[in-house]
Amino acid sequence: MRALWSSRAKNDYLSDALALLEGWTREGREIERTLQLSDSQHAELTERIKVVADALHLRPEIRRLDGRTQIRVGANDGDDITAGEVTLAARIEDAYRTVTSED
Numbered sequence: 001m002r003a004l005w006s007s008r009a010k011n012d013y014l015s016d017a018l019a020l021l022e023g024w025t026r027e028g029r030e031i032e033r034t035l036q037l038s039d040s041q042h043a044e045l046t047e048r049i050k051v052v053a054d055a056l057h058l059r060p061e062i063r064r065l066d067g068r069t070q071i072r073v074g075a076n077d078g079d080d081i082t083a084g085e086v087t088l089a090a091r092i093e094d095a096y097r098t099v100t101s102e103d
Helices: 007-019 039-056 083-101
Strands: 025-027 030-036 061-065 068-074
Touching: 007 083, 030 083, 039 061, 039 068, 039 083, 068 083
Parallel strands: none
Antiparallel strands: 025 030, 030 068, 061 068
């Protein structure tokens, strides 16, 4: 038997999950994070993100600007943020901790 979730309950659940991710902010239908990384850390993090994003069928936007790595995750079709995007953000946080602890 499956429980049915109303869209309001789903959004509350995702908002709660997103609130647990330190440093991520919500801008409309996207979530974003800016990280201070070296060039080598940026390259390693980007590769790790690509692996997870491919598995989740998501396409985050990753930019390098003035020694910072900017990451944006959002729905391609203009829908609200999904569990997949919040999951990707959590996995990015894990990868970030791994990359920065290796130095």
